[in-house]
Amino acid sequence: MRIYDIIAKKRDGFTLSKEEIEYFVSGFTKGEIPDYQIAALLMAVYFSGMNEEETLYLTMAMANSGDLLDLSRISGIKVDKHSTGGVGDKTSLVIAPMVAAAGIPVAKMSGRGLGHTGGTIDKLESIPGFSVVLSEEQFIENVNRIKIALVGQTANLAPADKKLYALRDVTATIDNMSLIASSIMSKKLASGADAIVLDVKTGSGAFMQSEDNAICLARQMVSIGTGAGKNTIAVVTNMDEPLGNAVGNALEIQEVIDTLNGNGPKDLLEVSLVLGAFMLILAGKTDTVEEGIGILEGTIADGSAKTKFKELIEAQGGNSDILDNSGLLPKANIIMTITADAEGFVGSIDAKTIGKASLVLGGGRETKESSIDYSVGVVLKKKVGDRVESGECVALLYANEPDRLKQAEELVREAYVFSDKPVQRQKLIKWIVSKEGISKY
Numbered sequence: 001m002r003i004y005d006i007i008a009k010k011r012d013g014f015t016l017s018k019e020e021i022e023y024f025v026s027g028f029t030k031g032e033i034p035d036y037q038i039a040a041l042l043m044a045v046y047f048s049g050m051n052e053e054e055t056l057y058l059t060m061a062m063a064n065s066g067d068l069l070d071l072s073r074i075s076g077i078k079v080d081k082h083s084t085g086g087v088g089d090k091t092s093l094v095i096a097p098m099v100a101a102a103g104i105p106v107a108k109m110s111g112r113g114l115g116h117t118g119g120t121i122d123k124l125e126s127i128p129g130f131s132v133v134l135s136e137e138q139f140i141e142n143v144n145r146i147k148i149a150l151v152g153q154t155a156n157l158a159p160a161d162k163k164l165y166a167l168r169d170v171t172a173t174i175d176n177m178s179l180i181a182s183s184i185m186s187k188k189l190a191s192g193a194d195a196i197v198l199d200v201k202t203g204s205g206a207f208m209q210s211e212d213n214a215i216c217l218a219r220q221m222v223s224i225g226t227g228a229g230k231n232t233i234a235v236v237t238n239m240d241e242p243l244g245n246a247v248g249n250a251l252e253i254q255e256v257i258d259t260l261n262g263n264g265p266k267d268l269l270e271v272s273l274v275l276g277a278f279m280l281i282l283a284g285k286t287d288t289v290e291e292g293i294g295i296l297e298g299t300i301a302d303g304s305a306k307t308k309f310k311e312l313i314e315a316q317g318g319n320s321d322i323l324d325n326s327g328l329l330p331k332a333n334i335i336m337t338i339t340a341d342a343e344g345f346v347g348s349i350d351a352k353t354i355g356k357a358s359l360v361l362g363g364g365r366e367t368k369e370s371s372i373d374y375s376v377g378v379v380l381k382k383k384v385g386d387r388v389e390s391g392e393c394v395a396l397l398y399a400n401e402p403d404r405l406k407q408a409e410e411l412v413r414e415a416y417v418f419s420d421k422p423v424q425r426q427k428l429i430k431w432i433v434s435k436e437g438i439s440k441y
């Protein structure tokens with residue numbers, strides 16, 4: 001087999017075989033095929049596309065390129081949850097304790113944030129002492145003992161994807177549906193779950209801004225999961241405005257605690273309950289979303305989800321006193337109030353721009369190497385549809401460096417668009433995509 005022939009075949013629009021795909025993935029991962037040939041192949045895939053079978057073969061080859069987590073020593077059906085990334089998206093941290101409290105094991109590997117989107121692992125690291133690194137033994141032991149463990153991805157998880165993603169990033173080939181779907185799913189398959197619930201975000205703060213593209217990505221990922229023998233469901237959810245009120249690591253942890261105490265924002269709770277309910281369905285705990293939501297609401301009402309979060313924090317070395325004493329979370333020195341110039345209604349809040357404001361304050365990463373200030377961020381006091389009086393507070397900025405405030409303030413002001421007339425809130429949960437097809441929620 002020759003890489004030259006594989007490039008030419010894809011350039012001319014033909015379908016690659018399983019062997020050809022495995023050959024280039026393995027050769028590239030081992031460093032036997034140079035970047036320039038894979039770059040050419042990626043561009044050929046970008047223009048010629050890949051069909052469902054090719055996309056599945058690519059996903060499997062990338063998943064099998066490194067560590068494959070074996071979760072068979074954990075009893076029960078292990079359901080993973082993945083979000084395509086958003087602003088203020090802390091659903092995993094609300095869902096995991098609720099689902100674990102309902103008796104379903106949660107053995108989850110999560111990623112770090114990059115650019116305007118935050119990562120679950122960074123949020124967890126804002127809890128003093130919390131370690132996101134556990135040995136495989138400890139990870140499995142924790143899930144067997146307390147039903148929950150949340151860790152960062154191991155360095156050798158789908159290394160082929162890591163190399164291919166880095167090359168896509170510099171060759172303008174990120175934006176291809178098969179490449180995105182296979183990249184995400186390769187890491188999910190290598191993480192060893194039996195079933196997968198995907199939250200595919202759509203809107204201004206999402207990777208997939210249009211609903212059609214989000215549905216297309218959801219379909220491809222469900223097809224890959226199903227093809228790999230994993231029960232997979234995708235929920236397409238709205239990310240036109242940030243989810244919840246807090247954007248920024250420690251601020252988001254506080255919002256998770258509020259939510260587990262029964263005082264969280266309605267939108268965050270709604271998305272968390274629906275995604276969590278699908279996890280319960282795939283785990284065989286219930287048959288309907290309504291019943292699943294009822295079970296999860298029960299874990300908040302009786303305090304068992306909060307207790308589970310406490311157990312998780314303690315098992316991974318964190319200070320669980322944060323649950324009842326918010327003063328123990330990292331705190332910013334400066335809090336700046338942004339007020340409305342006139343009365344009206346909040347028409348829209350551009351999620352990406354709010355994410356950028358948090359990034360400017362130091363709450364996110366510009367590059368993989370950047371360090372994060374866990375205490376900073378933005379808290380939205382007014383969301384889409386809310387009425388605002390002139391001079392009323394719409395958002396708070398949490399900062400440590402005064403010279404970053406001006407730019408962050410400008411971004412938040414740019415993100416908010418006001419209207420004279422009452423504004424209808426968008427539906428949060430838009431579509432459910434399963435192997436049976438697509439349906440409106």
Ligand code: URA
Nearest residue numbers: 165179180181183184
């Ligand atoms: N997230 C990934 O992991 N891969 C992509 O290609 C895009 C988003």
